[in-house]
Amino acid sequence: MYGQDRVYKKVEVIGVSKGGIEAAIQAAVDKAHKTLDKLSWFEVEGIRGHVGDDGKITEYQVVLKVAFQLKD
Amino acid sequence: MYGQDRVYKKVEVIGVSKGGIEAAIQAAVDKAHKTLDKLSWFEVEGIRGHVGDDGKITEYQVVLKVAFQLKD
Amino acid sequence: MYGQDRVYKKVEVIGVSKGGIEAAIQAAVDKAHKTLDKLSWFEVEGIRGHVGDDGKITEYQVVLKVAFQLKD
Amino acid sequence: MYGQDRVYKKVEVIGVSKGGIEAAIQAAVDKAHKTLDKLSWFEVEGIRGHVGDDGKITEYQVVLKVAFQLKD
Amino acid sequence: MYGQDRVYKKVEVIGVSKGGIEAAIQAAVDKAHKTLDKLSWFEVEGIRGHVGDDGKITEYQVVLKVAFQLKD
Amino acid sequence: MYGQDRVYKKVEVIGVSKGGIEAAIQAAVDKAHKTLDKLSWFEVEGIRGHVGDDGKITEYQVVLKVAFQLKD
Amino acid sequence: MYGQDRVYKKVEVIGVSKGGIEAAIQAAVDKAHKTLDKLSWFEVEGIRGHVGDDGKITEYQVVLKVAFQLKD
Amino acid sequence: MYGQDRVYKKVEVIGVSKGGIEAAIQAAVDKAHKTLDKLSWFEVEGIRGHVGDDGKITEYQVVLKVAFQLKD
Amino acid sequence: MYGQDRVYKKVEVIGVSKGGIEAAIQAAVDKAHKTLDKLSWFEVEGIRGHVGDDGKITEYQVVLKVAFQLKD
Amino acid sequence: MYGQDRVYKKVEVIGVSKGGIEAAIQAAVDKAHKTLDKLSWFEVEGIRGHVGDDGKITEYQVVLKVAFQLKD
Amino acid sequence: MYGQDRVYKKVEVIGVSKGGIEAAIQAAVDKAHKTLDKLSWFEVEGIRGHVGDDGKITEYQVVLKVAFQLKD
Amino acid sequence: MYGQDRVYKKVEVIGVSKGGIEAAIQAAVDKAHKTLDKLSWFEVEGIRGHVGDDGKITEYQVVLKVAFQLKD
Numbered sequence: 001m002y003g004q005d006r007v008y009k010k011v012e013v014i015g016v017s018k019g020g021i022e023a024a025i026q027a028a029v030d031k032a033h034k035t036l037d038k039l040s041w042f043e044v045e046g047i048r049g050h051v052g053d054d055g056k057i058t059e060y061q062v063v064l065k066v067a068f069q070l071k072d
Numbered sequence: 073m074y075g076q077d078r079v080y081k082k083v084e085v086i087g088v089s090k091g092g093i094e095a096a097i098q099a100a101v102d103k104a105h106k107t108l109d110k111l112s113w114f115e116v117e118g119i120r121g122h123v124g125d126d127g128k129i130t131e132y133q134v135v136l137k138v139a140f141q142l143k144d
Numbered sequence: 145m146y147g148q149d150r151v152y153k154k155v156e157v158i159g160v161s162k163g164g165i166e167a168a169i170q171a172a173v174d175k176a177h178k179t180l181d182k183l184s185w186f187e188v189e190g191i192r193g194h195v196g197d198d199g200k201i202t203e204y205q206v207v208l209k210v211a212f213q214l215k216d
Numbered sequence: 217m218y219g220q221d222r223v224y225k226k227v228e229v230i231g232v233s234k235g236g237i238e239a240a241i242q243a244a245v246d247k248a249h250k251t252l253d254k255l256s257w258f259e260v261e262g263i264r265g266h267v268g269d270d271g272k273i274t275e276y277q278v279v280l281k282v283a284f285q286l287k288d
Numbered sequence: 289m290y291g292q293d294r295v296y297k298k299v300e301v302i303g304v305s306k307g308g309i310e311a312a313i314q315a316a317v318d319k320a321h322k323t324l325d326k327l328s329w330f331e332v333e334g335i336r337g338h339v340g341d342d343g344k345i346t347e348y349q350v351v352l353k354v355a356f357q358l359k360d
Numbered sequence: 361m362y363g364q365d366r367v368y369k370k371v372e373v374i375g376v377s378k379g380g381i382e383a384a385i386q387a388a389v390d391k392a393h394k395t396l397d398k399l400s401w402f403e404v405e406g407i408r409g410h411v412g413d414d415g416k417i418t419e420y421q422v423v424l425k426v427a428f429q430l431k432d
Numbered sequence: 433m434y435g436q437d438r439v440y441k442k443v444e445v446i447g448v449s450k451g452g453i454e455a456a457i458q459a460a461v462d463k464a465h466k467t468l469d470k471l472s473w474f475e476v477e478g479i480r481g482h483v484g485d486d487g488k489i490t491e492y493q494v495v496l497k498v499a500f501q502l503k504d
Numbered sequence: 505m506y507g508q509d510r511v512y513k514k515v516e517v518i519g520v521s522k523g524g525i526e527a528a529i530q531a532a533v534d535k536a537h538k539t540l541d542k543l544s545w546f547e548v549e550g551i552r553g554h555v556g557d558d559g560k561i562t563e564y565q566v567v568l569k570v571a572f573q574l575k576d
Numbered sequence: 577m578y579g580q581d582r583v584y585k586k587v588e589v590i591g592v593s594k595g596g597i598e599a600a601i602q603a604a605v606d607k608a609h610k611t612l613d614k615l616s617w618f619e620v621e622g623i624r625g626h627v628g629d630d631g632k633i634t635e636y637q638v639v640l641k642v643a644f645q646l647k648d
Numbered sequence: 649m650y651g652q653d654r655v656y657k658k659v660e661v662i663g664v665s666k667g668g669i670e671a672a673i674q675a676a677v678d679k680a681h682k683t684l685d686k687l688s689w690f691e692v693e694g695i696r697g698h699v700g701d702d703g704k705i706t707e708y709q710v711v712l713k714v715a716f717q718l719k720d
Numbered sequence: 721m722y723g724q725d726r727v728y729k730k731v732e733v734i735g736v737s738k739g740g741i742e743a744a745i746q747a748a749v750d751k752a753h754k755t756l757d758k759l760s761w762f763e764v765e766g767i768r769g770h771v772g773d774d775g776k777i778t779e780y781q782v783v784l785k786v787a788f789q790l791k792d
Numbered sequence: 793m794y795g796q797d798r799v800y801k802k803v804e805v806i807g808v809s810k811g812g813i814e815a816a817i818q819a820a821v822d823k824a825h826k827t828l829d830k831l832s833w834f835e836v837e838g839i840r841g842h843v844g845d846d847g848k849i850t851e852y853q854v855v856l857k858v859a860f861q862l863k864d
Contacts, residue, residue, distance in 0.1 A: 002194045003202045007175035010156040014080040020382050022524050031079040031142050033559030044551035047404035050074045055393030058075045070175050086152040092310050094236050103151040103214050105271030116263035119332035122146045127321030130147045164670050166452050177487030188479035191692035199681030218626045219634045223607040226588040230368040238308050247367040249343030260335035266362045274363045286607050290482045291490045295463040296446040302728040319727040319790050338722045346723045374584040380526050391583040391646050407548035410578045415537030418579045434770045435778045439751040440734040454668050465703030476695035502751050506842045507850045511823040512806040518656040535655040535718050554650045562651045574823050596742050598812050609847030620839035623764035631753030662800040679799040679862050698794045706795045740814050767836035775825030
């Protein structure tokens with residue numbers, strides 16, 4: 001594909017999951033893949049999370065950018 | 073809501089108002105809330121403004137990111 | 145136009161062209177202008193590129209933000 | 217005071233107020249002044265906020281660092 | 289004016305005012321407009337402030353860049 | 361809770377664990393929850409680690425900020 | 433010249449040209465060289481541009497710092 | 505070892521693995537340990553990944569710096 | 577010590593001294609070591625200073641983070 | 649190639665050319681391709697340049713990172 | 721002086737000296753104090769240097785911002 | 793030398809010395825000059841250090857980039 005003029009769009013999303021960092025990334029990628037367009041790649045922008053009253057991490061919140069090609 | 077898998081989207085907007093910084097933020101939040109989706113939060117990215125010929129600030133331009141949940 | 149309340153939206157795109165940096169920017173601006181909305185300005189976020197087996201640059205990839213006014 | 221050896225400590229706090237950015241800063245400064253030590257200055261690190269169901273900003277959240285001198 | 293070659297200069301100033309953030313910005317813009325040149329725009333670089341012995345904010349210090357066109 | 365004035369404090373900690381990134385985060389959250397205060401959330405600032413003589417990662421070191429509400 | 437004590441000053445300027453990025457840089461360097469002092473080097477800080485109603489780039493705006501030696 | 509003069513070198517590598525973030529880090533550390541020198545530590549610089557046609561993450565790409573002592 | 581789970585805390589302090597940069601760092605480290613806990617390391621975040629009426633530097637102000645282990 | 653474990657190395661180089669920004673990039677890519685390894689891509693980190701006594705740009709200096717796969 | 725409206729200007733300079741980092745800072749402060757205005761403070765932005773053919777540092781180049789009050 | 797096409801390489805090293813910041817820089821420059829190539833300049837990226845049990849700084853660790861020309 002290299003060498004052909006083309007354009008991509010990047011969208012910022014936040015995936016939230018109690019299953020860990022990779023699970024939160026996959027959750028965001030899943031949703032974006034369905035509601036936006038067929039994704040090509042992602043870039044992690046930040047990792048945060050919520051802590052419950054017992055001091056356990058109740059969820060991971062991963063900010064990421066997802067990218068897809070703008071087709072004609 | 074913590075502990076439930078979910079996905080948010082963040083969109084970058086610029087609110088412009090002569091009424092000050094908070095007014096510019098509210099202008100951008102208003103418009104995004106109507107044209108994009110029901111917002112959850114905002115984050116200020118930058119504050120700029122235009123100066124008139126008499127040296128008075130004629131408008132504030134606030135760059136911000138607004139976030140809303142991607143529903144099924 | 146200064147002094148009138150208004151709101152802009154910024155979208156992140158990547159233009160790819162073998163014709164150089166300005167060509168990659170123009171490619172992204174062209175596509176965004178057609179598929180998103182009538183653009184007002186752009187901001188370059190990053191410049192990358194692909195290198196072929198012979199050591200020649202086969203394409204420039206320019207990450208940029210494009211901005212357009214959110215109309216009523 | 218310049219020219220005398222001394223040491224300051226900086227602490228990161230977040231002030232939350234529905235009254236605007238300055239009100240949120242003052243809220244954080246008030247609390248830190250009472251619970252930490254007599255403050256000397258503050259530095260704003262970030263401005264965020266929450267948006268209600270009606271699209272109105274329900275509160276400003278200002279992240280700031282507050283500084284005070286470490287006395288003997 | 290777009291499309292005409294021209295050059296701007298940016299100067300970094302700090303406005304100090306007890307009247308709040310917008311007042312500090314306007315103070316810096318006023319002074320720069322009088323002593324440097326007729327300004328076109330400003331960009332906020334940082335927001336700080338001083339705290340009095342009673343925990344009240346005695347002044348806001350806003351670092352900003354102001355820009356003006358370099359005329360022939 | 362949104363809409364009520366309140367103040368949070370953020371503290372920077374480093375969790376170290378040979379069990380991976382999430383384990384290092386949970387280690388830091390556990391300790392901070394016990395020795396500082398009941399945490400509300402965390403933000404990852406950096407991920408590092410130590411490598412043993414055999415080229416295996418012996419521990420992950422995750423720098424994070426933890427936040428808790430300053431109560432009256 | 434290395435090894436001799438000396439002092440340089442850096443000034444931030446924005447060159448605007450419809451002729452491309454290099455043309456915008458040269459425009460800013462030309463003007464600064466004439467109105468400020470004999471320049472030694474420049475550093476690009478940012479690349480932006482304006483888009484016309486037809487989606488064509490009407491001008492490039494390059495933010496740069498120019499440096500010159502402060503003579504006695 | 506503290507207190508002895510010594511010098512380290514840091515090299516930037518990208519580990520790619522479909523097994524997750526830690527697996528990608530370990531892959532890069534393994535290769536660098538074999539081809540460069542006996543590593544002392546690593547620092548994660550960025551986390552990216554590729555998405556397949558079915559919306560599943562096909563690989564994680566972790567940019568990291570690895571460090572080793574420059575021996576005499 | 578590598579390979580054992582543990583947690584560190586980082587605190588931001590500013591050392592001020594007329595004796596130079598290293599003296600300002602040592603001043604901050606001394607005070608933090610006495611009033612906080614037995615420090616393990618420090619990281620310089622910024623270097624500033626005050627200038628007297630005669631143009632001589634009257635003091636160096638070094639912002640740094642100091643780290644110590646959180647013991648059980 | 650996606651989905652196969654592999655490792656890349658990134659090296660920072662500076663290309664210098666009087667022929668413009670793309671020429672400086674290609675100069676650095678050429679040299680790195682010959683002296684290091686068969687490159688896969690590049691990322692621009694900074695653009696600087698030297699100015700002659702007549703105010704003309706005598707050369708562009710482009711800082712970039714070049715990447716190549718670490719083979720077995 | 722706190723509580724009185726006032727405006728400062730910041731100027732970026734580079735001090736060069738073979739005598740070390742503090743000497744380079746003082747050189748820049750000296751020159752700026754004489755040619756610009758009576759300085760109030762400085763902030764270090766970067767530290768670089770030149771290396772001679774024998775591997776010895778021939779000079780330190782410290783980039784700093786100096787600030788002075790804009791008087792009426 | 794300005795005006796001649798050429799290419800430099802930058803390498804990241806960490807100099808460690810108990811003798812202070814300049815000593816740590818010179819240590820890293822010495823080693824790189826001997827083991828890599830004849831250096832042209834250096835850039836400081838970060839300053840850290842280790843603290844002994846008695847609160848005294850036992851060593852300075854300066855992260856820097858060193859640059860040398862890639863010869864044919």
